[in-house]
Amino acid sequence: MENLFDDLISAGGIFVNKEVLRSTYIPEKLPHREMQIKSLADILSAALKGETPSNIVIYGKSGTGKTATVRYVSNELERMGRKMDSKCFMIYINSEVFDTQYRVFAYLARVFNQNVPMIGWPTDMVYSEFKAGIDTDDRCVIVVLDEVDRLAVKGDSALYNLSRINSELNNARVSIIGISNDLTFTTLLDQRVKSSLGEEEIIFPPYNADQLQDILTERARMAFHFSRLADGVIPLCAAFAAQEHGDARRALDLLRVSGEIADRTKSKMVTEDHVRQASDRLEANSIVEVIKTLPVQSKIVLSSVLLLRKERNKKRFSSGEVYNMYRRSCNHLGMEPLTQRRVSDLVAELDILGLVNAVLVSKGRYGRTKEIALSVPEGYVQPVLFEDYKLKALVSDIKVKAQMTL
């Protein structure tokens, strides 16, 4: 071998262009989204005529093509705008990153060349800077807020201010596209915001298995040497993803990872078996990733459940038991324990993340508790958890417990 990488570059030759399988890739065609593209374009075309398009809320679960569709339409719109010499801008904001009204306005102000620090100023000042920046020119600005539900949860003043900004502008016009994967998120909003934001609604239903197959086939033609895919591979990827509320992102990930596995094992073909392996690996990866990024206190709570499993011989524990074990762990680690109230919030978060399963049960005369159980394989959790040096001290503990149960 001449170079370490020789073998790796030439390996398999399964892929032609792996990039098209990434979720960030915006394809030329978006199968089964023709309706949504049309409605979106209809509404936004007002911008080209010098009017202000209605505000739009877009609903749909993750991986239903919301972001891709909006990006696609906005590219087209900006292109047409340049041709017609009418100034149209789309600004894409991921509200998961810019998740407070300060950050949203600071970002927007910066887009229009205003000098605003990312923290420190009073919000109304940031807001007026943004207003000043945007109003320097006659133009139509369409602000896309991806994952708006994030903003709505933290009080809706960002949405409120944005939605009524037009009345304070002389030259520019602003309209908002909110993208949400929670169908009920408008119920969190103030009535005024709700009616102004939701002037138009577009729904993105989940893909069914057949539609997922179409999407995958489309992309696979570009991504793979097509003959290298065994017949069942695409249907299987589609089927897996369809079980998971028709998530196209997941389907594409599956296909990509399957290909990578095949590539690495130097198989001639991508087989259904590779898909199954890919499915396992994706699941394990996401769990590991989630646990790794947990704050220390949450990790201690999670490890408490783990320790209880070793100590007692059962799977579910009352919140009291977990809290006691948590206190002991903190003691052991030399950390200040949090209050029961706070820990109950942490448990709720772990529940949402799917690491733990917590059910509220009333034991009548003996009050209410949450019954808490681990909802992912123990083997995934333990190694990752104790990678954290702050939790190292618990490792010896767990070994002793394991010995005792033998």
Add this chain to the structure above:
DNA sequence: CTTCCACGGGAACACTGGGGTG
């Protein structure tokens, strides 16, 4: 019907990291 316990909503607080001003 009472009783019991943690649940979970909300207010208050502490702290951080940045600003501007004199």
Add this chain to the structure above:
DNA sequence: CACCCCAGTGTTCCCGTGGAAG
């Protein structure tokens, strides 16, 4: 430089509440 202002986050404190066993 010292000082106060501000948004945002994590936490504690307080407390009303649900619901089946007794």
